[in-house]
Amino acid sequence: MNHIKLLLFATLRERAGVKSMELDIPVDMTIHGLKDKLSSDFPTLKESMKSALITINREYAFDEAVVPANAEIGMFPPVSGG
């Protein structure tokens, strides 16, 4: 298993009710797999997950990417700074 830290922001943080969590996931889990797992573990996140942006170690990442050990994963809606 790989230990990872998940950070949630904006709507995802509010819907999950937490801003971060630590998880153990299978070593070959992809971003797609992680999104599926979170959708099922946290049904309130399921809808947000469809348009969520994902980052691995502070760089944008996509469905097919494998989540590395000790990764810092960010999940959030499209950004709206300014």
Add this chain to the structure above:
Amino acid sequence: MIMNLPTIYSITEDEIDLNDLLAKITLASTGAAAIFTGMVRGETSRGEAHETDYLEYEAYVPMADAKMKQVAEEIRTKWPVIEGIAIVQRVGKLYPKTPTVLIACTAAHRDTGVFEAARYGIDRLKEIVPIWKKEVSTNGEFWVEGEYFPKAGE
């Protein structure tokens, strides 16, 4: 070629001090600065007309810092004549008329692309820098969500 060109980027809860930032990005050779600042709009007429009591900003700070640095690097690649760059986003609870963001670029002259560089900076910040705002009014609160989906390598 001057190697130590000033580049400032920060996420702050403090008031944005334009004069201080401008001084920091002004070189002996600088003759022009293009400054964009955005503020909280209390009354919106474009689209669905509404009033705003305040905006509450949050950021993924270490990544936002890194992406602001990336925006500055992109500006320098596209407009090598740019001398200084400042990119500042204020976060927390911000009320109408309050500046929330500032992008400033300096150059020797105004016809060097300095306006376009500042415009690019704010557009890019709104695409890739992980910051969000929640709009709060008497009608309730809702998160403003962007429309841009970054591609690999962004």
